Every structure is written in C-alpha cells, then in structure tokens.
Amino acid sequence: xxxxxxxxxxxxxxxxxxxxxxxxxxxxxxxxxxxxxxxxxxxxxxxxxxxxxxxxxxxxxxxxxxxxxxxxxxxxxxxxxxxxxxxxxxxxxxxxxxxxxxxxxxxxxxxxxxxxxxxxxxxxxxxxxxxxxxxxxxxxxxxxxxxxxxxxxxxxxxxxxxxxxxxxxxxxxxxxxxxxxxxxxxxxxxxxxxxxxxxxxxxxxxxxxxxxxxxxxxxxxxxxxxxxxxxxxxxxxxxxxxxxxxxxxxxxxxxxxxxxxxxxxxxxxxxxxxxxxxxxxxxxxxxxxxxxxxxxxxxxx
Amino acid sequence: xxxxxxxxxxxxxxxxxxxxxxxxxxxxxxxxxxxxxxxxxxxxxxxxxxxxxxxxxxxxxxxxxxxxxxxxxxxxxxxxxxxxxxxxxxxxxxxxxxxxxxxxxxxxxxxxxxxxxxxxxxxxxxxxxxxxxxxxxxxxxxxxxxxxxxxxxxxxxxxxxxxxxxxxxxxxxxxxxxxxxxxxxxxxxxxxxxxxxxxxxxxxxxxxxxxxxxxxxxxxxxxxxxx
Numbered sequence: 001x002x003x004x005x006x007x008x009x010x011x012x013x014x015x016x017x018x019x020x021x022x023x024x025x026x027x028x029x030x031x032x033x034x035x036x037x038x039x040x041x042x043x044x045x046x047x048x049x050x051x052x053x054x055x056x057x058x059x060x061x062x063x064x065x066x067x068x069x070x071x072x073x074x075x076x077x078x079x080x081x082x083x084x085x086x087x088x089x090x091x092x093x094x095x096x097x098x099x100x101x102x103x104x105x106x107x108x109x110x111x112x113x114x115x116x117x118x119x120x121x122x123x124x125x126x127x128x129x130x131x132x133x134x135x136x137x138x139x140x141x142x143x144x145x146x147x148x149x150x151x152x153x154x155x156x157x158x159x160x161x162x163x164x165x166x167x168x169x170x171x172x173x174x175x176x177x178x179x180x181x182x183x184x185x186x187x188x189x190x191x192x193x194x195x196x197x198x199x200x201x202x203x204x205x206x207x208x209x210x211x212x213x214x215x216x217x218x219x220x221x222x223x224x225x226x227x228x229x230x231x232x233x234x235x236x237x238x239x240x241x242x243x244x245x246x247x248x249x250x251x252x253x254x255x256x257x258x259x260x261x262x263x264x265x266x267x268x269x270x271x272x273x274x275x276x277x278x279x280x281x282x283x284x285x286x287x288x289x290x291x292x293x294x295x296x297x298x299x300x301x
Numbered sequence: 302x303x304x305x306x307x308x309x310x311x312x313x314x315x316x317x318x319x320x321x322x323x324x325x326x327x328x329x330x331x332x333x334x335x336x337x338x339x340x341x342x343x344x345x346x347x348x349x350x351x352x353x354x355x356x357x358x359x360x361x362x363x364x365x366x367x368x369x370x371x372x373x374x375x376x377x378x379x380x381x382x383x384x385x386x387x388x389x390x391x392x393x394x395x396x397x398x399x400x401x402x403x404x405x406x407x408x409x410x411x412x413x414x415x416x417x418x419x420x421x422x423x424x425x426x427x428x429x430x431x432x433x434x435x436x437x438x439x440x441x442x443x444x445x446x447x448x449x450x451x452x453x454x455x456x457x458x459x460x461x462x463x464x465x466x467x468x469x470x471x472x473x474x475x476x477x478x479x480x481x482x483x484x485x486x487x488x489x490x491x492x493x494x495x496x497x498x499x500x501x502x503x504x505x506x507x508x509x510x511x512x513x514x515x516x517x518x519x520x521x522x523x524x525x526x527x528x
Contacts, residue, residue, distance in 0.1 A: 252417055252435075255379065255397065271338030271357050271378060285357070285376055287397055287416050290436060 002163075002176040003029025003149040003269045004256070006237045006244050007277075008296050011263040012143075015043065019140030021277060023132050025266070026147045028273040030128045032176075033149030036162035037131040038123020040172040040239045043142025045118040051096040054113040054120045055103070056087045056159075064088040067107055074102055085134050087113065089120055096169060111160075116170030118241050123148075123162045143298070146239045148174035154182075155200040165206035168213050170241035175202040176269055177254045179232035205230060209238070223247050223293045237267060243297030252290035259283040265296045303328045308335040316344060319369075323347040338378065343371050346388070360397075363390040366407060379416075382409045385426055398435065401428045404445070410499045417454065420447045423464060429499035439464055440476065446495050450503055461513040467492050469508045480514045 005025040009015055018041070026037060046052045057064075068079040071092060080091040092099065096115045103110055114121035122135045128149045132138065148163035155161050164172040179185075182201040185208060190196065194207040208229065212222035219240060226236075227247070235254040238245040246267050248256055259266045259274050261283045268274050271285065288294055305315045315333060322328065326348055333354045336342055340359035343352050346369040354362070357375035367386040376394030385404040392400075395413035402418065404426035411419075411428075417435035420428045425444040436454035439447050442464030452470035459476020465488065466479075475481075484506075492505040518524055 252398070257378075257397075270359060271376070272340075272359060275337040281356075286395060286414075290417065 001032050001151045001153075003032035003273065004147070004174050004176050004235060004237050004267070005029055005149075005269070005273050006144070006146040006174075006239075006246070006265075006267040008144040008243050008265045009263065010265065010298075014263060015143055016141050018043070018142045018145055019137045022145050022147065023138045024276040025268060025273045026128050026132060026137070026149065028275070029147075029149040029269060032269055033151045034127055035152055035157045036123065036125045036150040036159070037128040037148065038121065038150075038162050038164055038174075039137065039145055039147035040114065040119055040121045040164040040174075041137075041140055041142045041145045042118045042120075042170070042239065042241065043140075046091050047093075048117075050091060050093045050117075051099055051115060052117060052119070053090045053092075053096075053099060053103075053115050054087060054122070055090060056111045056113050057109065058086065060086050062086075062088075062110075064090075067110065070106065071099070071102065074106075075099070084122065084136070086124075087122055087135075112166075114166045114170075114172065116241060118143075119166075119170045119172060119239065121164050121166055121172055123159060123164065125157055125159055125162065144239070144244060146172070146174055146237050146244055148176075154178050155198060158198070160198045161200045161203075163202060164239065165200075165203050167206040167209040167238075170239075171209065171213070171219075172239045173202065173206045173209060174237050174239075175205060175234055176256075177232060177234035177249070179205060179230055179234065181231040185229070201232070205234070205236065219245060220293055220295065227291055227293075235269070240297060243295065245293060245295040246288050247293050248288055248290050250291040256288050257285060258288055258294070259285045302330040302332055304332045304334060306334040307337065307339060312339050312341055315342065319343060319346050319348075319350065319352070322350055326350075336375070340378070343369070346371070349388075357394070358392075366390060376413065377411075381411075382407070382426075385409065395432070396430075400430075401426055404428070408495075408498055410501070414451065420445075420464070423447065427495050427498070429495060429501055431501060433470070436473075437476065439466055442466075446491065448492065448495055448499070448501075448508070450501065458511055458513070460517060463513065465491065466511040467505075467508040468511065469503065472509075472511070475511065478514050478517045479511055482510045482512045484508070484510045 075094045077093040163174040179201040182204040235256045331352045336356040338359045342362045344364040347367045350369040352371045358377045360378040361380045363371040363382045368388045373392045379397045380399045382390035383402040385407040387406045389408040391410045396411045396415045398416040399418045400415045401409040405424045409428045411430045414432035415434045419434040419438040429448040433451035443462040449468045453472045456476035458479030
C-alpha cells in the first residue's frame with residue numbers, strides 16, 4: 001500500500017498557496033504510507049541556458065557553500081543556492097549533464113535528487129507530517145506538485161527507496177502498487193546503460209521511462225510502451241515540467257480518484273486526500289479508467 | 302431525526318450508535334454530515350433505518366447492510382454495499398470498483414457510473430447502474446440481477462453462474478462463458494420490476510440480456526467426481 005497525491009494549478013493566482021494546499025493532501029495519505037514521504041514541486045523556473053539541481057548529503061552540516069564555490073570556478077558562472085534540511089537547491093548556467101558529471105567526479109557523496117529547469121524533489125524516511133515540517137512545504141510556491149506516502153513492500157525503508165523517483169530532466173514518477181517483472185527489466189535496462197541505485201521496483205519503472213524518453217518517445221509514447229512492458233499492479237503519477245500524467249494498469253486494482261475545477265486538477269489514491277481543497281464540493285470527481293493515459297499540461301510560457 | 306456530524310464525531314461513534322438500534326430501535330431516521338470520503342460508513346446495520354449520508358463516502362460504505370435504506374448524497378469508494386444482505390443502498394454519484402461485491406440480497410442503485418468489477422461474485426442482490434460499469438463486472442456472479450443502463454466494459458460476466466445481466470448500451474466484450482441470451486416475457490417482467498423498485502425510468506424492451514452458457518469445467522457433470 002502507498003498513497004499518491006498530485007495538484008496541478010490551472011489558476012496561476014493560486015501558485016503562492018501551492019504548498020499550503022498540498023500539505024493536508026499529503027498528510028491525509030498517512031494511513032496508506034506512514035514510513036516515508038516525498039514530493040516533487042515545480043516552480044521558480046531557471047533560464048533556458050541554466051539548470052536547477054536538487055542535491056542531498058547525509059550530513060546536514062555539509063559544506064554547500066564550498067561546493068557552490070567549486071562549481072563556480074569549474075563552470076565560470078555564478079551559482080545561486082539555498083539549503084533546505086539535508087538538501088540543497090543549486091541554480092547555475094551550465095549544461096545539466098556536465099554539471100552532474102562534475103558532481104559524480106568531484107563530490108561523489110552528494111546525491112543528485114533531480115535535475116531540470118523547474119523540478120525539486122524532496123523526500124525522507126518518516127511520517128508525512130514530519131517530512132512536511134522538515135522541508136517547510138507549507139511555505140512553498142509553484143505551479144504543480146506530486147507527492148507520495150510510502151508503505152514499503154518490495155524493498156527496504158530507506159530515503160533512496162522512497163518516492164518520487166527522478167526519470168530525467170524535470171521528470172519524476174510516483175507509484176502505488178508493485179511490479180512483478182522488475183528484476184528482469186532492471187537487468188535489461190542496465191545493459192542499455194541505465195543506472196540503478198536500489199533494488200526498488202519503482203526505480204525500475206523510472207529507469208524504464210528514462211530509457212524510453214532517451215529513445216525519442218514522447219511522454220505519451222513512453223507510457224504506452226510502459227503499459228506493454230511493465231507487469232504488475234500500478235497507479236503512476238508522472239510529474240513533467242508543465243503538468244502531470246496519471247496512468248493505471250489494465251486491471252486497475254490500485255485506487256485513484258481525480259477532481260477537476262476551473263482552478264485545479266487534483267489526483268489522489270483516495271478521495272479523503274482531496275477534501276480540504278477549495279471548491280471540492282462542486283468539483284468534477286471521477287475515477288481514471290484502466291490502461292488509459294491522462295495528461296494535464298500547460299503550454300510553455 | 303438524529304444527526305451525526307463526522308466533523309466532531311468518529312466513524313466508530315456513528316457505527317456504534319447505528320448498531321445500538323438493532324437491540325432497541327429508538328430512532329429510524331439518521332443523517333450523517335461531513336463524511337469527507339471516510340471509510341466504513343454505516344456498515345453492519347441490522348435494523349429498518351433510513352440513513353442519509355450528506356457527501357462523498359470512502360470504501361465499503363453500507364457494507365453487510367441488513368434492512369436499512371442508505372443513501373449516499375455523493376460518490377462512493379470501493380466496495381459500496383459489499384456483502385449486503387437486504388435493504389437498500391443508493392449512491393447519487395459514481396461508485397468506485399467492486400460495488401455490491403458478494404452481495405446476497407437487497408437493492409443497490411448507482412445513479413452515476415460504477416467502476417470495475419461491479420457486482421463481482423454477487424449472490425442474490427439486485428444492482429441497478431444508471432450509467433456505465435467498468436471491466437470484469439459481475440465476474441463469477443452467482444445469483445441476482447445486474448442492470449446497466451449505459452455501457453459495460455471488457456469481460457462482462459466472466460465465469461458467470463446464474464446472475465441475469467441486462468445492458469441497454471454497448472458491451473465492450475463478454476468474459477469467458479458469458480453469452481447474449483433471448484429476452485423472453487419473464488425477463489421483461491423481472492427487469493420491469495427491478496427498474497421500478499430502483500425508481501429508474503427506462504424501457505425494459507431497450508435492454509439485452511446476458512447470461513452463462515454453462516460450458517465451463519464446473520458445469521460439466523463428468524467433473525463432479527473431482528469434488
């Protein structure tokens with residue numbers, strides 16, 4: 001069991017309240033996933049020639065200022081950064097692959113949580129209410145956010161095994177369910193050069209998405225392929241730079257409910273997580289169909 | 302009428318108060334406020350009560366119901382009226398998967414759409430869905446009627462026993478051993494009666510009937526010695 005929640009704002013005037021609206025949604029899913037929680041928030045976009053990296057170090061007193069200085073020297077550019085608990089968000093004018101390669105080479109104990117123009121992935125082991133407090137989610141702004149509360153079944157309760165999983169630039173994935181062919185698929189994807197950090201089944205789904213997108217698939221095509229190649233039970237929510245997508249396996253045992261108003265689209269494992277949203281009483285509420293891809297995205301600004 | 306406000310009281314308080322009515326009935330009309338999608342609302346009732354749930358319900362609402370008439374003024378989550386014995390459950394909105402699962406008696410009316418596996422393993426209840434039902438509906442259904450005024454998803458009536466299925470719209474596909482059957486006078490009569498009881502205004506002649514071809518392993522007398 002796990003809980004998934006997502007909130008995509010159609011009404012830009014609500015962007016300053018994104019975190020505040022999302023906090024009760026994530027906490028409402030504690031019963032479905034009390035062991036870890038995480039979220040991917042999109043906003044505060046960097047310029048086209050820049051990259052935003054979310055990095056994590058086990059030591060809360062890690063010298064982020066020192067790392068930022070080293071990056072400034074290496075890339076001859078200014079690095080904007082701020083720390084949030086064990087995580088730091090760095091913004092710099094550089095190619096994402098080059099910046100990540102530099103970190104792997106020169107700061108190998110730093111974990112890259114996400115990379116893109118807009119995405120920040122924050123996740124930890126613990127009760128959702130504690131994770132929310134740790135990262136001060138209530139104060140965050142943005143255009144959309146997806147989150148996950150985990151009750152581990154297929155692999156250990158660790159930060160690395162918690163969701164969301166990054167699947168490429170500005171992309172991430174959260175999952176409720178379990179995959180049954182993840183071992184074979186992981187082996188195949190490793191041969192194709194996809195790197196895995198854990199034995200987690202969802203990481204394989206994320207790696208699969210990364211692979212398909214590298215092959216030139218659109219998000220829709222990648223998800224169509226996922227419906228063919230992933231065996232097991234799943235409801236996925238996929239965060240993209242401009243919105244999010246929802247897909248359920250053809251059997252659709254894992255729950256999902258979607259609510260839409262003029263102001264937002266929200267999804268959750270259970271309706272309970274949506275009850276605090278403004279105007280939910282009059283929202284269009286429905287259950288996504290099995291093996292059907294739903295995408296909500298805004299055009300590039 | 303007694304009102305239970307779930308903004309201030311727990312689901313356990315609600316269900317206990319409703320169960321107490323089985324021993325001594327002191328109040329027949331109940332109203333539940335602020336359900337907010339909570340699970341297990343009004344389960345295990347055993348008395349002629351009228352319960353109005355004013356909002357959306359979570360999982361298993363009205364489960365195991367006996368005699369009570371429960372109305373959800375909103376949508377319901379998985380397993381609404383599961384294992385219902387008698388009485389009725391009416392959902393004004395949509396229902397999620399497994400609506401009326403294993404229900405033995407009573408009437409379940411869903412005024413919107415029902416998700417997958419509607420009426421799975423039903424054992425004698427009547428289920429009327431004004432909208433569509435999802436895939437695998439009536440899987441292994443044993444007795445009762447399933448009436449769908451809209452369309453049915455894939456694998457309708459898979460491994461069916463003796464449920465009478467009536468569908469007005471399209472059936473995406475039939476499950477193993479489920480076939481279209483002739484609509485005889487007795488079926489028009491049965492369907493008319495169920496629609497009338499459900500308060501649904503539809504012409505019974507517009508429906509098609511589906512049932513079991515009785516060709517699967519368990520229907521073959523040659524296999525009886527295996528048990």
